[in-house]
Amino acid sequence: MVRFIIVDDDVQEINRTKEIINSMLIANYEIKTYTKLNQELKEEIKDTDIRKIYILDIELGNKVSGINVAKLIRDVDFESEIIFITNHDKMFESVHRSVYEVFDFIEKFHDFDKRLKKDIKEILKRNFDNKMFVYKANNAELSIYYRNILYIFRDTEERKLVIVTDSNRYMVVLSIKEILSLLDDRFVQCHRSCIVNKDKIQEKNYKDGYFTLDNGDKVYMLSKKFKKDV
Numbered sequence: 001m002v003r004f005i006i007v008d009d010d011v012q013e014i015n016r017t018k019e020i021i022n023s024m025l026i027a028n029y030e031i032k033t034y035t036k037l038n039q040e041l042k043e044e045i046k047d048t049d050i051r052k053i054y055i056l057d058i059e060l061g062n063k064v065s066g067i068n069v070a071k072l073i074r075d076v077d078f079e080s081e082i083i084f085i086t087n088h089d090k091m092f093e094s095v096h097r098s099v100y101e102v103f104d105f106i107e108k109f110h111d112f113d114k115r116l117k118k119d120i121k122e123i124l125k126r127n128f129d130n131k132m133f134v135y136k137a138n139n140a141e142l143s144i145y146y147r148n149i150l151y152i153f154r155d156t157e158e159r160k161l162v163i164v165t166d167s168n169r170y171m172v173v174l175s176i177k178e179i180l181s182l183l184d185d186r187f188v189q190c191h192r193s194c195i196v197n198k199d200k201i202q203e204k205n206y207k208d209g210y211f212t213l214d215n216g217d218k219v220y221m222l223s224k225k226f227k228k229d230v
Contacts, residue, residue: 001028001029001030001050001051001132001143002026002028002029002050002051002052002053002124003029003030003031003032003050003051003052003053004021004029004030004031004032004052004053004055005032005033005034005041005044005052005053005054005055006018006031006032006033006034006055007033007034007035007036007037007041007054007055007056007057007060007066007069008033008035008055008056008057008060008085009035009036009057009059009060009061009062010057011035013057013085013108014033014035017055017085017116018031018033020113020116020117021120024117024120024121026120026124032044035060036060036062036064037060037064037068037069037072041069042072045069045072045073045076045077046076046167047167047168048076048077048079048080048148048165048166048167049144049145049148049165049167049168050143050144050145051079051080051130051145052077052080052081053080053081053083053120053123054069054070054073054080054081054082054083055083055085055116056069056070056082056083056084056085057084057085057086058084058085058086059086059087066084070082070084070102074101076167078101081103081123082101082102082103083102083103083104083105083106083116083119084102084104084105084106085105085106085107085108085112085116086105086106086107086108087107087108087109103119103123104119106119129145129146129147130145131145131146131147131184132144132145132146133145133146133149133163133179133182133183134182135172135174135182137172137173142170142172144163144165144170146183146184146186146187146197147197147199148165148166149163149164149165149187149197150164150165150166150196150197150200150213150215150217151164151190151194151195151196151197151200151213151219151221152164152176152179152187152194152195152196153191153193153194153195153219153221154176154193154194155171156193158171160172160173161173161174161175161176161179166215176189176192176193176195179195180195183195186198186199188226188229188230189226189229190211190221190222190223190226190229190230191221191222191223191226192223192225193221194219194221194222196211196219196230198230200213200214200215201213201214201230202214202216204222204230205222206222206223206224206227208220209221209222209223210222211230
């Protein structure tokens with residue numbers, strides 16, 4: 001799954017960009033659109049559990065520019081791609097001074113359709129760890145990249161498993177055994193009630209029964225019983 005996030009204060013330009021994306025026959029994608037930086041867009045930026053391509057108009061017609069939006073993105077997300085669009089090229093230098101890792105800068109009235117299609121194709125060809133945990137229940141579907149899952153533990157009060165990522169927590173009605181069968185070999189059981197992503201472990205302390213994640217969080221769910229697996 002890839003999610004396109006279009007931010008432009010011109011609805012006609014939003015529709016034009018959507019038409020270009022829809023014409024490319026991309027498998028498994030969705031599009032979200034915004035005309036300004038609002039709370040919904042801020043929450044979207046914080047959700048880093050899905051691959052995204054941001055298409056940002058630099059001049060949004062209010063106090064918050066596309067550059068401001070891009071800075072918010074890079075505060076929490078270094079993997080999603082950012083494409084800037086504008087009416088002219090005078091902003092190019094200031095954009096690249098202000099925002100880390102911009103994929104491209106496209107003028108709206110200079111081969112826009114061709115350039116945008118080329119950029120999207122190039123982005124989608126890149127190697128990407130896109131394996132996902134997919135869970136469907138009660139007409140709801142949850143999709144999370146394996147690489148974004150830190151650990152999974154059983155909540156004894158809710159009697160559900162809690163999937164923990166850097167930005168969210170999700171509850172699913174599965175057993176430890178069932179969810180292990182849906183994950184790949186980067187995930188191991190480290191406690192009778194916990195599974196951890198080995199790629200995210202920074203330190204293991206069996207004496208005190210905890211592991212430390214690469215984000216600094218310390219989780220007291222490490223058992224010597226599962227030492228050979230971790």
